[in-house]
Amino acid sequence: MSQSLEPQERDSLDIQLLVLDIDGTIAGETNTITEPVKQAIRRVQTKGIQVAIATGRMYCSALRFHRQVGSTLPILAYQGAWIQDPATETIHRHLSVSRARAEQLLDYFESDMLRSQLSVHFYINDQLYVREMTPETQRYAQRADIQPLSVGDLRQVLTNEPTKVLALCQDTTVIDQLFSRLRQQYTPAELYLTKSVATFFEATNPLVNKGEAVRYLAENLLGLSAQNVMAIGDNFNDIEMLDYAGFGVAMGNAPLEVQAIAQWVAPSVEQDGVATAIEALIL
Known part of the structure; x- marks a missing residue:
C-alpha cells in the first residue's frame, strides 16, 4: 500500500520529468493504459511536466504507448540501449551486444x-x-x-x-x-x-540500464538534474532508474526487493497505481 507523504515533502519536490515503465506499470493484463491513468498523465502534462517512456520493449512495440501518453520526448527502449525520437526519427543512442x-x-x-x-x-x-x-x-x-x-x-x-x-x-x-x-x-x-x-x-551492452538512459535524457537532452525526475516502475530492470531519480516510485505489484529501494510504493497496476501516485505526489 502507498505510504503517506507530508504536504511539505510533496511541496519540496521539483518534478519536471516523469518517466514511466510500460509493462506492470502503465499496462497490466489487458496490455492497455486505462482511462484513469491516461487522464492523470494528461493532467501532469498540463502542469508543464514532460513525460517519457522507459521500457525493455522494442522501439516499435513502445510507440503505441508513447502516442497514448502524448509524449513529445525520445523513447528509451530496450532498457535504454536504443533512444529514439519518434518525431524526428533521430536515434540519439544505440548500444549493442558484441x-x-x-x-x-x-x-x-x-x-x-x-x-x-x-x-x-x-x-x-x-x-x-x-x-x-x-x-x-x-x-x-x-x-x-x-x-x-x-x-x-x-x-x-x-x-x-x-x-x-x-x-x-x-x-x-x-x-x-x-x-x-x-x-x-x-x-x-x-x-x-x-x-x-x-x-x-x-x-x-554493459553500459545499458534504464537509470543511465534516464540520466542521458534528463541531463544531456533536457538540461535537468536527477532531482527534477520522478520515475515509476515495477521490476528488477527498473531498479537503476528508481535509484537515479530524485523520487522513485515502485508499483504494488513489484517484487519486494524493488519496493525496498523506492521512496514510495503505489497500488498495483490493476488498481491504476500510476494514477494514484500522480495524484498524491504531483497533483
Whole structure:
C-alpha cells in the first residue's frame, strides 16, 4: 500500500520529468493504459511536466504507448540501449551486444541442458529474430504487437550486433538459475543482465540500464538534474532508474526487493497505481 507523504515533502519536490515503465506499470493484463491513468498523465502534462517512456520493449512495440501518453520526448527502449525520437526519427543512442558475446550466450542457451527449455530472441535493427516460433514467442509477439522472423540458426543473423538478447521460459526457476549462473560468468563490465518479468532473462551492452538512459535524457537532452525526475516502475530492470531519480516510485505489484529501494510504493497496476501516485505526489 502507498505510504503517506507530508504536504511539505510533496511541496519540496521539483518534478519536471516523469518517466514511466510500460509493462506492470502503465499496462497490466489487458496490455492497455486505462482511462484513469491516461487522464492523470494528461493532467501532469498540463502542469508543464514532460513525460517519457522507459521500457525493455522494442522501439516499435513502445510507440503505441508513447502516442497514448502524448509524449513529445525520445523513447528509451530496450532498457535504454536504443533512444529514439519518434518525431524526428533521430536515434540519439544505440548500444549493442558484441557479436562474440551474443555467440557465447547462444552457445550456452543451446546447450543440451537448456535448448528444449528456452525460447531465444535476438533483436537486430528493431526486428525480432528467433530460431523457431514457440508458444512463448507467440504470446510475446502478440502482446508486443510485432512479427518475429523465424530463421533457424540464429548465428546467421549475427552479421549485425544485436541490441538485446532475451531468453524466455515459463518455468521461473529456470530463469532464476540462468540469471544466477550468468551473473557469475559475466561481470557488469562485460554484460548488463536483468529480468524485466519473472519469465524473461535479458542481456544488453554493459553500459545499458534504464537509470543511465534516464540520466542521458534528463541531463544531456533536457538540461535537468536527477532531482527534477520522478520515475515509476515495477521490476528488477527498473531498479537503476528508481535509484537515479530524485523520487522513485515502485508499483504494488513489484517484487519486494524493488519496493525496498523506492521512496514510495503505489497500488498495483490493476488498481491504476500510476494514477494514484500522480495524484498524491504531483497533483
